[in-house]
Amino acid sequence: MPPGTTTDQTRPFAAQSRDETAELLTKAVNLGLDFKLQPEVFLERIPSVEARDRLISSFPVNPGTVEDALAEFAETMLPLCKNEASPQFLGFGDTGDDVGALTGGVLALLTQQNLINQSFDSPSATFIEATALRWLRELIGYTNPQVEDLKTVLDFGGVITHGGTMSNSLAMMLAREHKVPGTMETGVRDPGRFSIVVPRDIGHYSVKSALKWIGLGYQVIEVDTEGFRYDLKALERALREHEGRIMSVVVYAGDSRTQTVDDLRGVRDVVRAADERIWLHADACWGLMCSFSDRLCGKIAGIEDYDSVTVDPHKVMAVPHSLGALLVRDPASLKAISSHSGLIMGDDFDCGQVTPFIGTKAWLSLKLWMMMRTHGRSGLAKLAEDRVDKALRFADLVDSHDRLIRLHTVDMMAVTFMYIPADVDVTAPDIERINEANLRIHERMLADGTWHLHHFGLPDDDGVLKYGVTLYPLRFMAANPRIEEHHMTGVLDYILELGATFDEGSL
Ligand SMILES: Cc1ncc(COP(=O)(O)O)c(C=O)c1O
Known part of the structure; x- marks a missing residue:
């Protein structure tokens, strides 16, 4: 040098x-x-x-x-x-700006605990991880063992992960082991027995990818939906038709597009009546938010009967990336996907035993512990209710414009809608032209960078324009507590302005 x-x-x-x-x-x-x-x-x-x-x-x-x-x-x-913390970013809502969670994140960075091992790598952090998991379990209605009965990591009842994708992947591993115990040791034979059922066109890619990642291949049975929820009759038929080949039915407690919560009890009853052994998995990345509030928790009633539940605090708790969790109804079920090594995770409380794919793991849960510790139940309830109220207000604003059309009932904090070009008659809609207008609007919005709404393909499951066609709408999400009325009217004025430019042929 x-x-x-x-x-x-x-x-x-x-x-x-x-x-x-x-x-x-x-x-x-x-x-x-x-x-x-x-x-x-x-x-x-x-x-x-x-x-x-x-x-x-x-x-x-x-x-x-x-x-x-x-x-x-x-x-x-x-x-x-x-x-993403800007109140003009209205398409998603991973604001990551909760003050307690940010504080926890900084301390996790500086303390450098490693959750792979309890005794020397994370003597206190392991039990904060357990506490955060127990608080999440309490929110969704799973029962927790008494503290004195926590004898090993298998009693914690869940795993802190890096997000929804990893949590869903672990759930698929659990379903696989439940279907054919010992596959971890013997490998997969006859992958056709490990199919999963998902709702058609509204699910998240992660469960499908998980099947590929865990060596099962693309064993996916898509079932028709109605109003963004399983058509229970179609589900019943699919279970009958594929009897013996299904390892799991996956349900969305808040899908990725409209955030519609499925009929969790209805699906549970249909599945349990068909085959008691099918692993019921609920993806509640968004739906966790309903558990915060007495006013909203009825929407996810029945989730406590599911074998596993994915939650994603970096989506709904303003916790900085990344932090998700997989919760399991029966804590002991995690044994089926556990691994051991005397090298570093040979002690009873070592979280590394139940984190497939992860060795060294940062103290992610400190962010969550800080967030939940500082908000308490009532603070979380207010957060959730304010978001839903804002989404309902935004839906009213959309409904008050002739050139805008809303595509679903607001279940949580998402509102999906479209601009209708001036030359389109909604009673005989030209779907191609409507899609084209919204695509162009979104492209311009991304290029401008002033406002942000999300954009994706969505079946018209409520038949608002034409039942079953694929629409390319815009999606607002009321996650950010800094969103005010003027942001909601501002983004709609901007959309209408771009829409008018499209109508003139200059977008
Ligand atoms: C319903 C649902 N599940 C899973 C995921 C994946 O979550 P992550 O990005 O945290 O892995 C998402 C992401 O948007 C989602 O909406």
């Missing part, structure tokens, strides 16, 4: 550099907080290829200062970053 190029900041962290490090971290925290508070979703929008060419650089030969790296970050990366 040439003389004079070493800086203090490349030396190991030590007492002498503590204050300097604190100053740098404070600078970084301030940058991040100001970013979250900026009203804009994006400060700058450029094509992907331009971002690639601007940002990918060669590996520096010599050391540099953290200050310089911070300056480069602020100048080149931050302006292109998406600010």
